[in-house]
Amino acid sequence: DTAVSQTPKYLVTQMGNDKSIKCEQNLGHDTMYWYKQDSKKFLKIMFSYNNKELIINETVPNRFSPKSPDKAHLNLHINSLELGDSAVYFCASSQPSGLSYEQYFGPGTRLTVT
Amino acid sequence: KQEVTQIPAALSVPEGENLVLNCSFTDSAIYNLQWFRQDPGKGLTSLLLIQSSQREQTSGRLNASLDKSSGRSTLYIAASQPGDSATYLCAVIGWNYGQNFVFGPGTRLSVLP
Numbered sequence: 001d002t003a004v005s006q007t008p009k010y011l012v013t014q015m016g017n018d019k020s021i022k023c024e025q026n027l028g029h030d031t032m033y034w035y036k037q038d039s040k041k042f043l044k045i046m047f048s049y050n051n052k053e054l055i056i057n058e059t060v061p062n063r064f065s066p067k068s069p070d071k072a073h074l075n076l077h078i079n080s081l082e083l084g085d086s087a088v089y090f091c092a093s094s095q096p097s098g099l100s101y102e103q104y105f106g107p108g109t110r111l112t113v114t
Numbered sequence: 115k116q117e118v119t120q121i122p123a124a125l126s127v128p129e130g131e132n133l134v135l136n137c138s139f140t141d142s143a144i145y146n147l148q149w150f151r152q153d154p155g156k157g158l159t160s161l162l163l164i165q166s167s168q169r170e171q172t173s174g175r176l177n178a179s180l181d182k183s184s185g186r187s188t189l190y191i192a193a194s195q196p197g198d199s200a201t202y203l204c205a206v207i208g209w210n211y212g213q214n215f216v217f218g219p220g221t222r223l224s225v226l227p
Contacts, residue, residue, distance in 0.1 A: 103207075104160065108156070
């Protein structure tokens with residue numbers, strides 16, 4: 001059973017299009033995240049949701065909009081795609097256990113904008 | 115603001131060597147530190163999690179230590195194998211910056227047969 005899943009795995013699209021990436025976790029976690037990993041492999045947080053509420057929105061263009069229909073899902077919608085949006089996008093989830101937080105990652109979605 | 119660095123950026127060793135990867139963080143107010151492995155084109159796999167009250171954790175040939183006061187963690191890999199080749203990332207989470215993990219840039223490890 002996959003703990004954190006993402007679809008699609010690969011996404012190739014043209015500049016100016018709108019696309020969505022879906023994420024689901026079956027771990028019962030309250031907090032979900034979206035990360036972007038650029039060509040230099042640096043992993044940077046984009047959004048953090050706790051129990052369907054946005055708690056962190058890092059310096060991300062407003063073309064990116066997360067949507068959390070329920071605690072187990074956090075989708076990422078991107079409007080007017082640009083070349084610089086090409087990257088691997090990872091979804092993750094975590095849950096506190098005492099004073100400890102362990103994070104679980106999805107397999108990633110490789111977005112290529114042409 | 116929490117900043118995480120990892121040294122070295124890349125490492126190439128012959129099979130069988132023991133090796134140490136380093137992770138440093140600037141804000142010692144952390145809940146825990148987590149080490150991950152990322153294979154090319156793949157997601158992140160959790161290796162070890164060290165709580166702030168712990169000094170080390172072990173899993174098989176891996177041993178991770180934590181010195182919170184100095185803002186350092188090391189990942190020790192014993193008897194390295196070609197299958198250990200991957201990028202290793204450390205991440206910390208603390209109460210001064212919400213429930214968010216801050217990642218280091220990673221160490222790219224190549225173990226040569």
